[in-house]
Amino acid sequence: MKTPEKMLELHNLKKTGHRLMILTILKESDRFLSADDLYMKMKEEDENISLSTVYRILETFVLKSIVSAVNVEFSKKVLYELAHEAHGHRLICTNCHKVVYVEDCPVHNFEDAISEEYDFDIKRHKLDFYGLCSECKAELSS
Amino acid sequence: MKTPEKMLELHNLKKTGHRLMILTILKESDRFLSADDLYMKMKEEDENISLSTVYRILETFVLKSIVSAVNVEFSKKVLYELAHEAHGHRLICTNCHKVVYVEDCPVHNFEDAISEEYDFDIKRHKLDFYGLCSECKAELSS
DNA sequence: ATGCAAATGCAAATGGTTCGCATTTGTGTT
DNA sequence: AACACAAATGCGAACCATTTGCATTTGCAT
Ligand SMILES: [Mn+2]
Ligand SMILES: [Mn+2]
Ligand SMILES: [Zn+2]
Ligand SMILES: [Zn+2]
Numbered sequence: 001m002k003t004p005e006k007m008l009e010l011h012n013l014k015k016t017g018h019r020l021m022i023l024t025i026l027k028e029s030d031r032f033l034s035a036d037d038l039y040m041k042m043k044e045e046d047e048n049i050s051l052s053t054v055y056r057i058l059e060t061f062v063l064k065s066i067v068s069a070v071n072v073e074f075s076k077k078v079l080y081e082l083a084h085e086a087h088g089h090r091l092i093c094t095n096c097h098k099v100v101y102v103e104d105c106p107v108h109n110f111e112d113a114i115s116e117e118y119d120f121d122i123k124r125h126k127l128d129f130y131g132l133c134s135e136c137k138a139e140l141s142s
Numbered sequence: 143m144k145t146p147e148k149m150l151e152l153h154n155l156k157k158t159g160h161r162l163m164i165l166t167i168l169k170e171s172d173r174f175l176s177a178d179d180l181y182m183k184m185k186e187e188d189e190n191i192s193l194s195t196v197y198r199i200l201e202t203f204v205l206k207s208i209v210s211a212v213n214v215e216f217s218k219k220v221l222y223e224l225a226h227e228a229h230g231h232r233l234i235c236t237n238c239h240k241v242v243y244v245e246d247c248p249v250h251n252f253e254d255a256i257s258e259e260y261d262f263d264i265k266r267h268k269l270d271f272y273g274l275c276s277e278c279k280a281e282l283s284s
Numbered sequence: 285a286t287g288c289a290a291a292t293g294c295a296a297a298t299g300g301t302t303c304g305c306a307t308t309t310g311t312g313t314t
Numbered sequence: 315a316a317c318a319c320a321a322a323t324g325c326g327a328a329c330c331a332t333t334t335g336c337a338t339t340t341g342c343a344t
Contacts (some may be wrong), residue, residue: 013285014310014321035301050324055301057322069212076332091262100260111271112250118242120233122273129253131264156341177332192293197332198292217330218301218313 001027001082018042018049019057023066023082031097032070032079069076072097093133095140100133143169143224153206159183160191161199165208165224173239174212174221214239235275237282242275 004023008015013118025041026033033041039054058080061067068083074097091100107125115122132140146165150157167183168175175183181196200222203209210225216239226243233242249267257264274282 016310016322018323029181052325053323059302060322071215073213083312091256091260091264093262094265100262102256104252104256105267106249106252110246114233114244114246114271115273115336118233118244119276119279120235120242120271120273121279122233122271123236124273125271127249127267127269127270129256129262129264129267131257131262131266134261137261137263158291158341159290165342192335194294195292201333204289260286 007066009118011066013060013064017046018053021045022054022057026067026082030082031082031099032072034075034077034079036077038080051092089127089129091129091131091133093136094130095132095136098133098135102129149208153208155202155206159188160195163187164196164203164241168209168222168224171223173241174214174223176217176219176221178219180222180265231269231271233273233275235278236272237274237278240277241277243272 004020005015007023008019013019021042022038025034025038035051035054035058038058039049039051042049042054046061058067058069062069062080065110067080067081070079070081072079074094081099086103087105089102091102093099105127107127111122111125114120126138144152146162147157149165150161155161163184164180165214167180177193177196177200180200180203181193184191184196200209200211206213207225209222212221212223214221214234216236223241228245228275229247231244231247233244235241247269249269253264253267256262
């Protein structure tokens, strides 16, 4: 995976401390983060940061496809993750909200069949799995 | 599919004009509707209706699983649809937002495989397809 | 018909997100 | 290294979907 610096260079974005910090935090996170999650983590290191800046940086990143905005049922805020290059799907833990990526896709063949059956020109699909990660599974069964 | 009256009876909910109207509108709609969409449609027939009542009715219905709340990328409002009894998936037109249901599910076998591979206890999945419905496909190609 | 919990209307409050504007900063150019 | 200027930022106010408090009305069991 590219470094935060490279990501900014690649998209002709100015390298600011805040942008780099947001990319770094997202990169190291194993779950989705809200603008406010990021804002609070950033405050721990840099007193001088504004929530609207976080929103504006995220907006820019989403526009450039560096970051994806995600809507999950367990939060009414928009959450963010580093965008994934390859097509894949997610395992989302309903308990701790950790996210694991799966590269395989069981759907593509099926797509052609329903495209035909419903006369629908399918462009893409969204598939996520919900359940308990191994840690939460162990913890909750004890 | 049950009648609006039956749905309310089944869940011990008082039969009010507004509740019946919301169920009827949702039943007849071929796409998701926001609280405000419903509010405006209801105003056409009944001057005296409040948006907060619409929200409260929807909240009750979602709690009883009569209605599902849906988050779609093309709207930042929460949208609603009549809940579906059987497990299935949706074809969502990115142009006109019409929704078509597919009963088949290509994912269930796959679930066992990844459950094992990732030591994740998968409880359910969410799969939607996005593309163009037959009408929009025809319209946009002309 | 009566009583009371549940449902409603209305206005105000909330909370996440966006915007306006004055100030600062990154970076290409001298 | 200083300069110039567009882009980025901080701060507060605005925005908009949704929720809530409260007084009033309504559905329905008795
Ligand atoms: Mn796929
Ligand atoms: Mn399925
Ligand atoms: Zn977990
Ligand atoms: Zn369409």
